[in-house]
Amino acid sequence: MALPTFGPDAGPEGISKVSRTAEEMGYDSLWSGDRVLAPVTPSVPYPSGDGVMPRVYENHLDPLAALSFAAAHTSRVRLGTSTLNGLWQPPLMLARSLTTLDLLSRGRLDVGLGFGWMPEEYAGVGVPWEGRGARLEETLDILEGYWGADDVYAHRGPLFTVPETKVGLKPHQRPGPPVLLAAFGPRGLRRIGRRLDGWLPVAMPLPYLMDMWSTVVREAEAAKRDPSALRIALRVNVELADTVADAEDVPRRGTLDQYIDYARAAAEAGVHELFVDFGQQSVTVGEAVDLAGRFLTGVRAG
Template structure:
């Protein structure tokens, strides 16, 4: 099975720029990459309550500037025609489900059914506070959001009753272009999050990690799928890769990094586990759109993907 390869869409740091967005979206499609992905950051606190879940726990400098994911995907949909468009990830709990469903439905229809919905809990209690959402009970809230999205996209009329929100019997139209709905992929690495993926998701949004750790977590997902009467082979694995290329000229790139060959070796080893898709977010290591695309091509060639 060939592993699909996508790119992170220009959205943050030096790449929070409309020209970069259009250039990379069009070129990625022309060069045969299979997908484009956006993330969801709201702010960078000066004194974070929580550690960033990567690197040394420091929030990347580039994350201080971040464009809205829904708007970015809508713009990408307008300048492409084939490439898939994904979120990795939206912090689902920040958004009332009816509004979240409307935004995602609109992007799916604008793109003629190319949306991949990736949802997660988020990691920053500072961002939850800024969004006016309680940090406590976030896992239960997440499941309720997922239930609400399924109902809104499936039913007509829609009726929802929950202690957090309610929808009187109503028409909520249109429905997504994809039937019965866009694919829903879930992020997370805790045992409860992995069990949730196996129980109800179309895919798991993973990140680059040592291969034994990846395969162990994937095994947990497969076991959960089987326990819930699902075919584990139908659960996709999509891996986000945020490489820092050694000697990167980007002014805000963290020090260190690995060579293209070293990164490509890890990509190849990850691909051999049977994952379905990987995407490269090069916004912290590339200096401009042309360099980002050149790095992506170099990594694709060196890894054989």
């Protein structure tokens, strides 16, 4: 289930209530998103629905701070970012933050990375929009090197230099927390198969989803990696309809029962994990918790 890190309920009460209740219900993971700007006049449309960014994004918490707070209120659920725009800060700082969270949560962190879609956010944090793929590759190199260092670590690359340093901070999960990527183009899907731990897609018709996953599997096999060790964590941004939606509209919108049916079908198709975000529309924390309980009950009944 997604944490309320966006919108009017983004705060300590909302996060603690959702975290505790979701864990008690039997949810396996909690997820936080990442925004730094809500442009008044965006240069590109939101990549979903009618192209208008949800108003809830105008109020946004820091995703890693929110997950740290959730970690303190839970003991079992995993804690994921969907997604963290990891290019917005120097890789060494990112490594420190992620390692700290994995350590404090006793090894419950899943690192979901993405690029975002707004050039304005990159301008706001002083990072070039161009060259994102190369920046991600070197960021991954630094994360892997930092986490895998026995004692001393150094890095010299085209974009970043890390002087030789002692590394005493170690993640709880060794060699490091799983890293998943939100990607939809062939290059990104191949990157997942070649070097990452899984894929973070957003809900779409399942034939398209599994066809894209086949690219990941083929690339993993070509890289002599075990595809069965990789996983799909599927984000579902719920837009509830008052009446049964046309089949072609699901999963973009539908009734709660239609989303339950979609989740069951996703599991049968081979999706390893699915998480729901009820906060993309105007619901209170109490309403979101109620929907989450009904959703989980419906999925289990199948």
